[in-house]
Amino acid sequence: MRENIIGRANVEDTPELEAYYRELEQYETGALWTVANTIEPWAPQSSSVPVLWRYADLRDHVLRSVQLVTPEKAGRRVVYLNNPGRRDVSAAVGWLYSGLQVMNPGEVASAHAHSASALRFIMEGSGAYTIVDGHKMTLGANDFVLTPNGTWHEHGVEPDGTPCIWQDGLDIPLVNALEANFYAVHPNLQQEVTYPVNDTSKTWGHPGLTPVNTTWSKGYSPLFKYEWAPTYEALQDYGKATDGSPFDGVMMKYVNPITGGHVMQTIGASMQMLRPGEKTRAHRHTGSFIYQVAKGRGYSIIGGKRFDWRERDIFCVPSWMWHEHANASESEDACLFSFNDLPVMEALGLYREEAYGDNSGQQILAN
Numbered sequence: 001m002r003e004n005i006i007g008r009a010n011v012e013d014t015p016e017l018e019a020y021y022r023e024l025e026q027y028e029t030g031a032l033w034t035v036a037n038t039i040e041p042w043a044p045q046s047s048s049v050p051v052l053w054r055y056a057d058l059r060d061h062v063l064r065s066v067q068l069v070t071p072e073k074a075g076r077r078v079v080y081l082n083n084p085g086r087r088d089v090s091a092a093v094g095w096l097y098s099g100l101q102v103m104n105p106g107e108v109a110s111a112h113a114h115s116a117s118a119l120r121f122i123m124e125g126s127g128a129y130t131i132v133d134g135h136k137m138t139l140g141a142n143d144f145v146l147t148p149n150g151t152w153h154e155h156g157v158e159p160d161g162t163p164c165i166w167q168d169g170l171d172i173p174l175v176n177a178l179e180a181n182f183y184a185v186h187p188n189l190q191q192e193v194t195y196p197v198n199d200t201s202k203t204w205g206h207p208g209l210t211p212v213n214t215t216w217s218k219g220y221s222p223l224f225k226y227e228w229a230p231t232y233e234a235l236q237d238y239g240k241a242t243d244g245s246p247f248d249g250v251m252m253k254y255v256n257p258i259t260g261g262h263v264m265q266t267i268g269a270s271m272q273m274l275r276p277g278e279k280t281r282a283h284r285h286t287g288s289f290i291y292q293v294a295k296g297r298g299y300s301i302i303g304g305k306r307f308d309w310r311e312r313d314i315f316c317v318p319s320w321m322w323h324e325h326a327n328a329s330e331s332e333d334a335c336l337f338s339f340n341d342l343p344v345m346e347a348l349g350l351y352r353e354e355a356y357g358d359n360s361g362q363q364i365l366a367n
Contacts, residue, residue, distance in 0.1 A: 044286060047085040048093045048318035050302035055123070055312035062100045062165055071109050077102050078168060081314065086173070093316035094288030095174035096267075096341060098167060103128065105161045111154035111186035117220070117264045118153070118170045120145040121292055121337055123312050127161015130154070132224050134194035137201070139166075142228035142294045144254060144271075144337065148220035148264050149175075152191050167292055167314065169339045171266045200224045204257045207234075214258070221256035221263040228294070232335065235273040247283040247355070249274040249325070262343040269339040274298060274327035282324040282356035287345045289317040289338050296334025298327045304365035322356050 011017070011033050024030050058079060065077045080099035081092040092098035101120075103109065105127060121144050122128060128139040132146070132153045139145060147153040157164050175181045196202070203211060204223035216222045235250055244250040251272035254263050262268040271294065274280070282301070291300075297310040302323045307315055317323045327334040345351040356362065 044320035046094065046288075046318035046320060048083050048091070048288065048316065049085045050305060050307065050316060050318060050321065050323075051081070051083055051092075052307040052309060052313060052315040053081050055310075055314070058100060059165070062102050063163065066102055066104055066163070071103065071107050076109060076168075081316075083316065085318075089173040089176065091173040092290055093318055094341060095171060095177060096288050096290055096339070097170045097172040098290050098314065100165055101155075101168050102163060102165045103155060103157045104163050105157050106159040108156035108190065109154055110189045111152050111191045112184060113150055113152050113186070114183040115149050115181045116170045116172045116175045117149040117267050118147040118168060119264075119267060119269065119339060120147070120155075121167045121169070121339075123165045123167060123292075125157070125162045125164030127158035128164040128166070129156055129158065130224075131156075131191055131193060134191060135200050135224055136193045136195070136197045137225040138198060139164075139225070140228065142231075142337070144226040144228075144231075144269060146221060146224045146263055148218075149266075152186055154186075154190060169267065169290060171341065174266060174341065174344070198225070201227065205230070210257055216258055219265045221254075221258075223257055223263075226254050226263075231271050232273075232295075235271060235335065239273060239275065244273075244275075246281045247324075248272050249278055249280055264343065265347075266341065266344050267339055268342040269337070272336050272338070274325060274334045274336070276333060277327060277330045279326040280324050282322050282362050283353060284320050284322045284356070285353035286319050286351055287340050287342045288319050289340045291315050291317070291336050291338045294335040294337045296327060296329060296332055298325060298329070298334045300325045301362050301364060304362050306364050320352075322362055324356075324362065 021031060062079050069077060071077060078099040078101045080090060083092050122139045122141050124141060130137050130145050133151045137145060200223050234252060238252060239250040249272050251270055254269045256263055293309050293311050293313045295311060299306055299308045300323060302317055303321045309315060
């Protein structure tokens with residue numbers, strides 16, 4: 001019996017129908033009513049599941065890759081995050097990829113370019129840098145860096161630095177699903193630095209001010225590095241002027257300083273602050289999110305399951321899944337960095353959001 005739902009397919013299988021379906025298969029076709037309830041659900045049904053990746057569990061495994069493979073042979077030393085519901089496309093959640101990359105002092109990864117958009121969020125270490133289309137940026141903990149689609153980019157750690165680990169975030173699964181991914185290695189393996197170091201921050205990193213006579217017309221932000229210190233200061237200042245969102249606390253979006261829109265065409269990013277003891281209300285929305293704890297400790301309830309997190313842990317929220325966050329400290333704030341696919345959802349008119357019932361909080365399900 002096909003699923004019995006008013007207004008949807010409700011067709012009882014018979015020997016004649018089964019034979020008919022087999023006949024259709026010979027022509028690479030099928031009867032819509034046999035799949036209608038699957039391909040047109042009443043509401044989004046994510047195949048992703050909420051996952052918490054604890055940094056304390058992963059750090060030694062990430063560092064061990066340094067002894068096992070060289071950057072020249074591996075291309076990038078990365079331990080990627082594999083959602084149990086998305087293993088077929090190597091996604092951390094939805095159509096988003098994430099991984100932890102490590103580099104030792106003195107190492108340089110070759111330059112390449114690809115159709116997928118990418119970002120880095122620095123977790124630990126000193127001396128790291130990224131070069132994007134000739135712009136070199138020095139990187140510190142909790143800095144957020146863009147390597148937009150189609151740009152030449154490479155990473156390295158200065159010889160006097162320390163081992164560095166950062167989170168990579170990309171839309172590889174999405175671009176592959178669209179069958180639009182290209183990849184190229186720089187003909188010289190490394191690119192020249194053709195601008196002053198940290199020039200994008202010096203040019204575009206001043207809120208409320210932009211250069212005159214700018215000719216920037218690309219679809220992504222010209223500010224490639226968003227530093228932690230001014231980001232945290234902005235959150236603290238904003239927190240003094242607002243009660244914040246009941247669903248996200250004090251939350252600010254990283255923006256393209258020219259357009260005020262998302263930093264890249266397919267990936268957006270935000271930083272939010274939960275004040276001491278703050279607990280948000282539950283809501284859900286279309287769009288997948290990957291969070292990294294930039295500061296503090298707390299917990300999130302996602303789809304009725306509680307996940308306790310601390311600094312550098314990573315967790316995901318699948319599309320259209322109830323979620324709420326809480327700061328476990330009564331004296332220190334907590335900060336969550338996140339990246340998402342909201343630019344795609346918004347551009348296609350697919351974004352929806354709703355609050356949870358009477359918002360007394362989700363019932364925590366038994367494991």
